[in-house]
Amino acid sequence: MSGDTSSHLVLTDVVVTFNGFQAVNGLHMTVGKGELRCLIGPNGAGKTTALDTICGQTKPASGKIMFKGKSLNKLEEHQISRAGIGRKFQVPSVFRELTVRENLQVAYCKHTGVLANAFRFGRGQEADGLEKLAELVGLQGQLNTSAGHLSHGQTQWLEIALLLAQDPELILMDEPTAGMTVQETRKTADLFNRLKGRHTLIVVEHDMSFVKEIGEVISVMHQGRMLAEGTAQQIERNQEVREAYLGSGGITGA
Amino acid sequence: METLTAQIVTGLSISSILLLVALGLAIIYGTTGVINMAHGEFVMLGAYSAWFLQTFFGIGLIESLVVIFAMVAALGWVIERVVIRYLYRRPLDTILATWGIGVMAQQAIRLSVGGELRYVEMPPVMDGSIVLLGIEMSAFRLFVLVLAIALFAFTWYLMYRTTIGMKLRAITQNREIASCFGINSGRIYSFTFAYGAGLAGLAGALVSPLKSVSPEMGTTYVVDAFMIVVLGGVESLIGTMASSAILGQLYGFVAFFSNDTFAKALVLLAIVVVIRFRPQGLFAAKVRA
Amino acid sequence: MSRRTAVQIAVYGIVCLAILLVPTFYDDAFVLNKYSRYLVLGILAIALSLSWGYTGILNLGQATSFGLGSYCMAMGLKLRTVPVHTGSAGLPDFMVWNNVDKLPWFWEPFNSMTFAIFAGIAVPVIFAVLLGWFIFRGRVTGVYVAIITLAVLVVVNLLIIDQQRFTGGFNGITDLAQLEIFGLTFDAYGSSSYYLIAVSLTFSLFFALAITKSKAGLILQAIRDQENRVRYFGYDVATFKMFSFAVSAGIAGLAGMLYTIVMEFASPTFLGVPLSLAIVIWCAVGGRQSLLGAMLGAIVVTGMQGALSESETFLDTWTLIMGFLFVVVVLFLPKGLAGAAEMLLDRIWPSAGNGNGRANKSTSRNTLPRKTEPAE
Numbered sequence: 001m002s003g004d005t006s007s008h009l010v011l012t013d014v015v016v017t018f019n020g021f022q023a024v025n026g027l028h029m030t031v032g033k034g035e036l037r038c039l040i041g042p043n044g045a046g047k048t049t050a051l052d053t054i055c056g057q058t059k060p061a062s063g064k065i066m067f068k069g070k071s072l073n074k075l076e077e078h079q080i081s082r083a084g085i086g087r088k089f090q091v092p093s094v095f096r097e098l099t100v101r102e103n104l105q106v107a108y109c110k111h112t113g114v115l116a117n118a119f120r121f122g123r124g125q126e127a128d129g130l131e132k133l134a135e136l137v138g139l140q141g142q143l144n145t146s147a148g149h150l151s152h153g154q155t156q157w158l159e160i161a162l163l164l165a166q167d168p169e170l171i172l173m174d175e176p177t178a179g180m181t182v183q184e185t186r187k188t189a190d191l192f193n194r195l196k197g198r199h200t201l202i203v204v205e206h207d208m209s210f211v212k213e214i215g216e217v218i219s220v221m222h223q224g225r226m227l228a229e230g231t232a233q234q235i236e237r238n239q240e241v242r243e244a245y246l247g248s249g250g251i252t253g254a
Numbered sequence: 255m256e257t258l259t260a261q262i263v264t265g266l267s268i269s270s271i272l273l274l275v276a277l278g279l280a281i282i283y284g285t286t287g288v289i290n291m292a293h294g295e296f297v298m299l300g301a302y303s304a305w306f307l308q309t310f311f312g313i314g315l316i317e318s319l320v321v322i323f324a325m326v327a328a329l330g331w332v333i334e335r336v337v338i339r340y341l342y343r344r345p346l347d348t349i350l351a352t353w354g355i356g357v358m359a360q361q362a363i364r365l366s367v368g369g370e371l372r373y374v375e376m377p378p379v380m381d382g383s384i385v386l387l388g389i390e391m392s393a394f395r396l397f398v399l400v401l402a403i404a405l406f407a408f409t410w411y412l413m414y415r416t417t418i419g420m421k422l423r424a425i426t427q428n429r430e431i432a433s434c435f436g437i438n439s440g441r442i443y444s445f446t447f448a449y450g451a452g453l454a455g456l457a458g459a460l461v462s463p464l465k466s467v468s469p470e471m472g473t474t475y476v477v478d479a480f481m482i483v484v485l486g487g488v489e490s491l492i493g494t495m496a497s498s499a500i501l502g503q504l505y506g507f508v509a510f511f512s513n514d515t516f517a518k519a520l521v522l523l524a525i526v527v528v529i530r531f532r533p534q535g536l537f538a539a540k541v542r543a
Numbered sequence: 544m545s546r547r548t549a550v551q552i553a554v555y556g557i558v559c560l561a562i563l564l565v566p567t568f569y570d571d572a573f574v575l576n577k578y579s580r581y582l583v584l585g586i587l588a589i590a591l592s593l594s595w596g597y598t599g600i601l602n603l604g605q606a607t608s609f610g611l612g613s614y615c616m617a618m619g620l621k622l623r624t625v626p627v628h629t630g631s632a633g634l635p636d637f638m639v640w641n642n643v644d645k646l647p648w649f650w651e652p653f654n655s656m657t658f659a660i661f662a663g664i665a666v667p668v669i670f671a672v673l674l675g676w677f678i679f680r681g682r683v684t685g686v687y688v689a690i691i692t693l694a695v696l697v698v699v700n701l702l703i704i705d706q707q708r709f710t711g712g713f714n715g716i717t718d719l720a721q722l723e724i725f726g727l728t729f730d731a732y733g734s735s736s737y738y739l740i741a742v743s744l745t746f747s748l749f750f751a752l753a754i755t756k757s758k759a760g761l762i763l764q765a766i767r768d769q770e771n772r773v774r775y776f777g778y779d780v781a782t783f784k785m786f787s788f789a790v791s792a793g794i795a796g797l798a799g800m801l802y803t804i805v806m807e808f809a810s811p812t813f814l815g816v817p818l819s820l821a822i823v824i825w826c827a828v829g830g831r832q833s834l835l836g837a838m839l840g841a842i843v844v845t846g847m848q849g850a851l852s853e854s855e856t857f858l859d860t861w862t863l864i865m866g867f868l869f870v871v872v873v874l875f876l877p878k879g880l881a882g883a884a885e886m887l888l889d890r891i892w893p894s895a896g897n898g899n900g901r902a903n904k905s906t907s908r909n910t911l912p913r914k915t916e917p918a919e
Contacts, residue, residue, distance in 0.1 A: 055775060081777035095768040098761070105758065106765045112777040114786045117759035166776055289686055340874055345686055346601055350827060351873040353820060357866035364859050473816070477697070484690065515705040522694045522701075529691055530681045 008033040008200045009054070009170060014063030016049050016224075023049040025224035027063070031170075036196035038211045039204045040235075041221035042245055047204045048090060050221065051172045054202075055087040056080040067170065082112060086168030090175050090204075092155040096148035100139050100158060103147050104130040107162035130165060136191075137161040152179045160191070171195070173203040177210055189213045208232075220244070259389055261506055267395045269502025270402040271461055273495060275475045276482040277409060278453030280494040283483055285426045285446050287345050288338055291352040293479060294472025295359035296451045300326050300458025301467045302363060305372045315377050315463065322459045323452040330451020334444045342443070356476075360469045369469055374462035398460050405453065410491050412449075422446060481525045548756065555752060555835055559745040563738070572732035577849055579731075579740045579805045581842045583798050586740075586747050588825045588841035589834050590794035593751050595823075596831035597760065598787040599767030601689045604696030605822050608667035608792035610814025612799025614703070614716065615666055617809030618650060619659025623720035636718065641708040650709070656724070663800040664793050671792030675785035682781070684770070693816070700814045715810030722804055731805050740801050744838075747794050751834050754790065763787050824865065828872050829879050836881025 009031045016024040024046040031037050039047050052058040054065060056077040065072040072080050095103050108130060111117060134140045137157040142150065147158060156179060163171055177185045185207065192214045195201060205211050211218060212232045220227045220235055222244040228235060235241055279293045300322050307318040333355060341348045380393040413419040424432040425439045433439050457475075465471065482501055486493030501521065508517035562582065566575060587609055594600045621635045634646060652658045678691055703710045711717070722729040729736045754760050762783055765773050770780050803809050812818065822841070829840020844865065851857040876883055 076779075077771075077774035078777050078779045081775050087775050089772075093769060093772045095765045095772065097768045098765060102761055102764075105761055106773070107776055109776045109778065112779065114759055114779075114782050117762060118754060118757050118786070120758040121756060162776075337870060337874065344877075346689070347873050347877065349601070349603075349686070349689060350823065351870050354824075354866045354869035354873065357869070358863055361859050361863035361866060365856070365863065477693075480690065481694075484687075515701045519698045519701045519705070522698050526691050526694050526698075529687050530677060530683055533683065533687055 007031070008035070008068065009202075010064075010066040011050070011054070012064040012066070014050070014053055014065065015061045016046070016053055016058055017061050022224055024053065024060070027221070027224065028226055029219060031200060031202060033200055034197045036192060036201040036203065036214055036216060038215035038218045039202055039221060040206070040208075040211060040218060041227070044223075045221040045244075046224040047221050048174055049224075051087065051174055051202070051204060054080075054170075055085055055172055078112070081109075081166075081168070084169035085172065086163045086166045086170070087172045088159050088163055088174055088176055090178070092152070092159050094147045094155055094158050094162065097146060099144050099146055100134060100150070101130065101143040103158060103162060104133060104165050107165035109166055133161050133164055136164070153181065153184055156180060157184075160188070168199070170200045170202070173201065173205075175204055175206065177205065177207055185210055186213075261510055262503065263389050263391055265503035265506030266399060266499075267391075267502075268505050269499045270395075270399040271457065271464075272478055272482060272502050273402045273406060273498035274398070274457035274460060275454060276479040276486075276494055276498055277406060277491075278450035278457070279476075279479045280483045280486065280491065281409065281413075281453075282447055282450035284491075285422050286338075286342065286443050288341070288348040288447075289345065289352065289480075290447075290450070291349055291476060292333070292356035292359060293352075293450075293454050294474070294476030295356040296326055296330065296454035296472070297458035297461070297475050298363070298467075298469065298472035299329065299359060300455030301374070301462040301471065302367065302372070302458075303455065304459040304462045305374050305467050306367075308374055309372075315374065315459065319456060319459055322455050326455025326458075327448040327452030331444055331448035333451075334447035338447060339440065339443065356472070360472075363469045372467040374467060376463040394463065398464075401460065405456070406491070406495055409453075413491060418442070418445070481522070485525060485528055552752070555748060558835060558839075559741075559748060562744065563741045565741075566734040566737055570734065575734060575737045576732045576805055579737050580802070581845045581849070582737075582740050582744050583802045583805060584822075584825070584845050585838040585842045586744050586798040586801070587795055587822055588829065588837040589744075589747050589751050590791045590798065591822050591826050592831050592834050592837035593754065593794070594787050594791035595826060596833070596837065597755055597767065598763045598784060599770075600784060600788060601685075601823075602692045602788070602791070603689045603823065604692035604694075604819055605791070605795055606814045606816075606819035607692075607696045607699050608671060608795035609799040609802070609818070610699070610703075610809075610811075611667045611670060612663040612796030613803045613809045613813045614710070614799075615653070615659055615663035615796075616722075616800035616803040617716040617719060618653040619656050619662075620719035620722060620803065621716050622650070622654050623656065623723075624718060635711075635716070637711045637714070637716070638708060643708050647709050656722075660724075660800065664796045667792040667796035667799070668789050671789045672785055675788040676781075679781040679784040679788075693819070696814060696819055697816065700811055700816075703814065704811050711809075713811060715808055715813075717808040719803070719807055729804055731807050736804055740805070743797060743801055747797065748834060748838065751790075751794065755834065759783070759786070824869050827869060827879055830881025830884075832878055833881035833885075836879055836884075839881075840879065 007030045009029075011027055011029040014024055014027040015022065027046070027050060029050070039050065041047050049058060053060050054067075054072070056072065056075060056079075060073065067080075067083055067085065070083065072083070072085075075083065095106065098106070111120070131140065131143070134143055137160060139150075139154060139158060139161065142154070147155065150158060156176065160173075160176060163173075177188050180188065189210060192201060192203065196214075203211075203214065215232065217229060218232055218235050219229045220238075220241050222241075227244055228238045228241050230238070275293070275297055278296070279290060282288055282290050282293070303322045303325055304315055304318060307313040307321065308315065313321075337351055337355065338348065341351055376394050380397055383390050383392045384396055385391075386396070411419075413422065421432070421437045422442050424435070424437060425442055429439050458472075478501070482494060482497045485501070486495075486497035504521055504524075505517055508520055565578060569575060569578075587605065590608070591602060591605045594602050594605075622633070624635075634643065635650075638646075653662070674692075674695060678688055683691065704712055706712070721731070727735060729739055755763075762773065762778055766778075766780055766783055773780055773783075799813065802813065821844075825841035825844050826837040827840075828844060829838070830836030848858070848861060848865075851861045872879060878885075
């Protein structure tokens, strides 16, 4: 379904420690090009930390992170972004003092140099694309509103739109549906299904019904390691996964 | 050898004054995150209070210390209630607002008692000098040293061995959670600010016989004090003590070998480098953000 | 171009034009000199507005660039004086008094006025790039940036005072020649200097405006808002900050050179802490997120100060009021008077926020007053 399944992103034996505490402990993960991978796991499993290491926010103590055959280990955040990786944060992270339109303009980042941007005024070509994006996420009426005035759900949508404007090859999504209504969640699922194939996606999510709707392969993390990988059915039947979730209300309630 | 020990004693004397000034700032900055640029003016007001009480009421310096502490602390409390408490979420703006307050304090003094230099007499009992371990030291400077250490110990006790200190540290760690447990963070902040201001006032009173008293005397102190706090690490009282000692000795030594200006410039540069490479301070433990 | 931007450019243009026309109404040399001084400080405020208001870099050491520019100009002009007090070596008088017998190497190039003018901008810019590299590559932010810039200002100031043999120390560099370029002489008390300054001000204002309206300007504002998020769009935050810091230093350097021309000397007070903090006040009161607001803030505040400076009691009272006003502005008007004015304008004329003419009525109500509106 996803065409070329050559490994797009490869994590090998990644270890992340905070003051001796191992948040990620020997993580292995391979994601193919155009794949939509869901990453689930109980609280504290290290899912967000795993995303952090990919996008450069946290540097791994050891292990290798390869994207398109190149190591990301020594790159800074902006260099990783330029390599083609975009990130949506758990707490929606947008520019609250800027308008929706300005947010999208910043996210549209084909040129990242200072001087390339210092002489850039006419934004004619971009503008159409940005307005279409705003329409896609239902913010066309809010283009001139400060992002700080949006509702929580709208802020989530705005950040998703920012990622679409950025148009990275690999998109990392940290709990994209948190705070969304059922309809909004469905809309997100539709969007993600359209994105896969053209983009590679890694989605951290708690909502199992959402995961089932979008995910082909699901990876389960537990205590900083990869516990299991497979389809939704395989995962739900997996004994180890059940044990990991024991006490937290089962996998669907997590 | 003799010059060396004399040098160390000079450094110690500088250190004790620095510690007095920095202690109040450290507590305020460490717990509330407010950069109190008016701290130097609290020092200045303390010095003027000493001068005022001595000149108009004939009260000696030692006897007036408690009154001075109370007066400046009360002023700190008012400022916290009226201005600072609206700014806890805007740390950069605290620099600006407190600086504005500092300007107002200086001008108020200029307009009321004039801009000329004032002098405070040393307590007669301590006018002489004492020979200690073969080194001659001014009795008053020794008194300041002892008092600085005592105040430091008292503050440390307050912070780490009393309920109020525990509450204060809880708020520092997480204000919202602490409030959930019924700690009145507003009151604790006011108390902290008042206490810090009071300490600055004491420092001002104690330096007043050593230096001339003027409306702008606070400015130099606030820079030094701030550097000490940054150097020592924001949440570490021991760090404040250690960096006061280091900075005092450094000032003493560099000034001995070259001139005063050069000493100041060098110390400032060292501090810039520290901030750049160790923003958590020299003595603070690294905490997970 | 949005209507908002067009209105803004028109307003900026009118203010600049009004400033340029002042000498046709007042030709009192003393008054013009005084106004020139205020305008120079206005340029300085534009510089800080760019770095503080638009990028979020609270530079408490803005006077460093100002002072460096001022000293460069003073060095150039000093070497043009006929060496009345000096021997045959053509040494500045204060060097002779300090027993310097040879012009130091770093004074040598200032024999060329072209170099001096070039250096007046280049030196502050290079200094800012190096300092910016040191600060921003290390990801030092917020309060610590303020402390470092302040500390560096004090160090530079101390060094200039200390190195009296080469800098004139406390007294600064005095008894300067008048600037002559292209056959024009710029007398501090003549209208030529006033025009030079008014034109420089116009140029600086529109140059800074162009930057804030460019996409780079938008990215700078995004950095001010959430610098970490900007990184994940591939922008190198440190480079953008260095850019803003350096441009700001360049404008401040220009202001410094002009200040030397109107004051006829350069002094260590030009890089003093009081001046540096005063710049922050002007910007805060006028509105740091408005170039025009910051500039007018500087001109009005220093103008009032100048008007009251005849009596020391007046001046002290004024400073007390200023301190009070400053605290009030910080507390209640974080965007200064310009921000308040804009909020008022938006009330009266709600569509001003929308350049595209098809605004959603329900949203224009919650639109915050904004400095920049993107072009169509």
